[in-house]
Amino acid sequence: MAPDTDAEDDASFPTDYEIADAAETEHIADVVEPFGLDREDLELHGEDKAKVRLDAIEETVAEHEADGKLVLVTGMTPTPLGEGKTVTTVGLGQAFNRIGKDALVAIREPSLGPVFGVKGGAAGGGYSQVLPMEDINLHFTGDLHALTAAHNLISTMLDNHIKQGNELDVAVNWVNWPRAMDMNDRVLRETVIGLGGDVTGVPREDGFILTAASELMAVLCLADSLADLKERVARIIVAYDGDGDPITVDDIDATGAVTILLKDAIKPNVVQTIEGTPAFVHGGPFANIAHGTNSLMADRLASHLSEYLVTEAGFGSDLGAEKFMNIVCRFGEMEPDAVTLVASVRALKYHGQDMWPPELDELEDEDVAAVERGFENLDKHVRNLQQFGVPVVVAINRFPGDTDAEVQAVVDHCEEDLGVRVSESTVFSDGGAGGEDLAEKLVDAAESDSDFEYLYEADVPITEKIETIATEIYGADGVEYHGDAEEDIERLTDLGFDDMPVCMSKTFHSLSDDPSRKGAPEDWTLEVTEVYPSTGAGFLVVLTGDVLTLPGLPAEPAAAGMDIDEDGTISGLF
């Protein structure tokens, strides 16, 4: 989503679409050439989008050292206002290049589903966007479509297996592989399929999830080669048999065909920011039932190409950053050299408000006391990140309505109370120039000694992993297990899946598991309702409440206001 900034509301400030439309782009081959990728290394999709060939990645990795610094962008607990994490990520990439450091950006690629629901793209905003924003928010290079097809091929093969005799004894009430669609089509959440008699198969309950929520998306983003992708696909569990033994993609003979469908999707996409910084926009897994960051393939390639890679994790430090550290860095054998925590005056005021639901209008007026009451949320996120042993720089993403006194209060708090680096950023309005100070402070931080460590070892008991995150990151007093959660853990331990990291699915609206609690909630217990394995991705998903894996459209969907004229000019998309 583009941040909901005052600048956007200001009639004199151009819209994202106008800025993007006025931007001059270079041929994508010319954009990446200074970073060491030749035209032959690319598979062009038009002039401004390309995929990087797998053999080019292997060559780059073999020929160049992986000495690039990794800067992770995360945020405080998200508010409905938008804090501008993607904008900061894109702007920072531009800023690094402006201060003489070669830098690349890596962000997630958007899902088509949400585009038609609420207005706003997922390619940054203002003068810190990736281009071509229209294509990126629509079909882009087809990765999401390939994933949808691959996901549904598994479903088709499974139901066909059941219909053709069910030799594997698939338990039709224990199928764990729904169907997928990249569309916010809520009526598909719960369905009955296979009706119409013997010819069409065996009737059973089923449902659809958004493609971004498919385990295949997580697999694509964690695989480090085509061979690894295939191995991960093979071991995905799609159902259980009558004895409770797992049935995998490989058991239903779908590994090869599914991998074939993903052979291009695994190649990182490269585009450019509005200032010509190359940006990898590749993969977009959910940040609740999955790990929520762009592909390891893109990160891996970038670390061999530039001095700095700026990448983004979903939601706040409790979700995206925790998973980036404990899951992605572990699988990718990498570590962040510095972390930027994006904060905003408005988000602080939001967390400093006593009322629920919050009154967004109340946040417009200067209110330093409310900002200060919101510090407890910021502070907890800073401490969370410091637990991983990496230096933190707070980025105050300044919005036009923020007053100097409010911003100064945040700066003072960070420097004096927390003792962390802090910088005001105006990359939305000013592009890279608005992030130079932030970039300088990140260079300083990244070049200092860091002492990165995971929060837990992967081979400790499942409950210990969950409890470590609950108490040390979320601030809970402990964990309670409900429903079948304890049975799940016992079964997964028996199956030998207990040595995988855990992927927590928790509301992003609060550090706690109650979306209405702001700030840094205390005196509460995390309630775990289910634990299931994503064996292809390589983690155990821990549910702590209802997860919406297929959103719906609002009463007035953005799609209803979209148009395209006879020359192809689009309106209403952003």
Place this chain on the structure above:
Amino acid sequence: MAPDTDAEDDASFPTDYEIADAAETEHIADVVEPFGLDREDLELHGEDKAKVRLDAIEETVAEHEADGKLVLVTGMTPTPLGEGKTVTTVGLGQAFNRIGKDALVAIREPSLGPVFGVKGGAAGGGYSQVLPMEDINLHFTGDLHALTAAHNLISTMLDNHIKQGNELDVAVNWVNWPRAMDMNDRVLRETVIGLGGDVTGVPREDGFILTAASELMAVLCLADSLADLKERVARIIVAYDGDGDPITVDDIDATGAVTILLKDAIKPNVVQTIEGTPAFVHGGPFANIAHGTNSLMADRLASHLSEYLVTEAGFGSDLGAEKFMNIVCRFGEMEPDAVTLVASVRALKYHGQDMWPPELDELEDEDVAAVERGFENLDKHVRNLQQFGVPVVVAINRFPGDTDAEVQAVVDHCEEDLGVRVSESTVFSDGGAGGEDLAEKLVDAAESDSDFEYLYEADVPITEKIETIATEIYGADGVEYHGDAEEDIERLTDLGFDDMPVCMSKTFHSLSDDPSRKGAPEDWTLEVTEVYPSTGAGFLVVLTGDVLTLPGLPAEPAAAGMDIDEDGTISGLF
């Protein structure tokens, strides 16, 4: 499907994959350059695939005369053996260029669904293939995926409208817009959606169709510009209200967003044949509930670029060719200059067999008498085409097992009994060289006087249109209406839709509506069961039996035998 030729069974003859793999391709920009398209006119998808920009098409149309000759490829009644229509189309394009006539090829793009069912691609075969065959049979340039997304956006918007208050009074039991998937997933044919309570919407019966069966596919293939596409999308009927009045895509405010999703899919794709002939591979509508030929955009562009365009229609003369003449030529204001009717010795023997189901093994041995008994099927197809006033050339697609005596019997029959041009073609084994004689005869035919006319005027009553096709093309004695068919016709006439051409949905296995009847059945009556409007496409669909719009996978799906190695080499796809 690749033709099931003896050459393929012969261990010494290379497979399609081996031939494709050994072929040297040129950069697609170099392939089209001699035909007047510049690199700037293309949107590249890698080195060997491109889309043609819409403004380049407009420029070409404005600057060059549309003086290219149009050659349509059709066939006798299909048999399980495959007659090689696509192979002949591709081979003919190559042959024309060999005899000094600039020629382009235009064929349908394959649907992903069938690829995983039965082994065999849809890009020609042998030395008459279009390349890159793998990509074309997989995601290609994403057109099918864009159509799937656009189709399902309409479904989503419709069910969201119902959930959000149903202001238009949509009758939930009279929704005519199923969901779509490009996968042979039979359990989705009949479903119940919207379960799970008030939050997810209104439960109702629904079903999925293959993307190729979506009216949007027909719309894409009949639109002659982006503006026309948008107008056609707007008028598609998705449901009826409580009063029986149609509710359109425009009524649910989806026109703009759907057209945006199709803005790239409407641009024709260009690739090359194995001998470097440019081939438009664009659009692939069903040939039963739709018209079954590639896009008008591709045909229109090609007619301004080359001396000859070779294009293909689905199934036999009774289905694809009839629709090409009566629907496509009418909408596209074009006419064929010559038609090639593809026949094979084996297909003739099949139609000359007395047994049902036919014994395919029986067709292996020389049997001139069986060939001659099969002439009645060939003859009827020749007469069908002659009714449109266009010259016919019979192409005998020779398979290695055919004997000279068998082939000669067909040649003699065509020349002496029918008085039509005939040529033996070996383009599968020999590429363009194997079709030079056929090309020469088609030049001769195309340069002769033709007197093209539609079989019926669009503004005659619906029943008259149906009866004309039934009696003059199918050879029926008349038409009987069952179920609600008469009511449908009355209602459609009242709604003012009676001036559209009709699109007949009939089995392709027979000239009659009974798939078990071979040859040229007589003494039968066509049974019409339903008539419904495809207002976006601009025709009325006439059903004469069950139509399978979502196939299933066989017990041993081709997907189960597919693999890809760590270098990306695919096996089992063809």
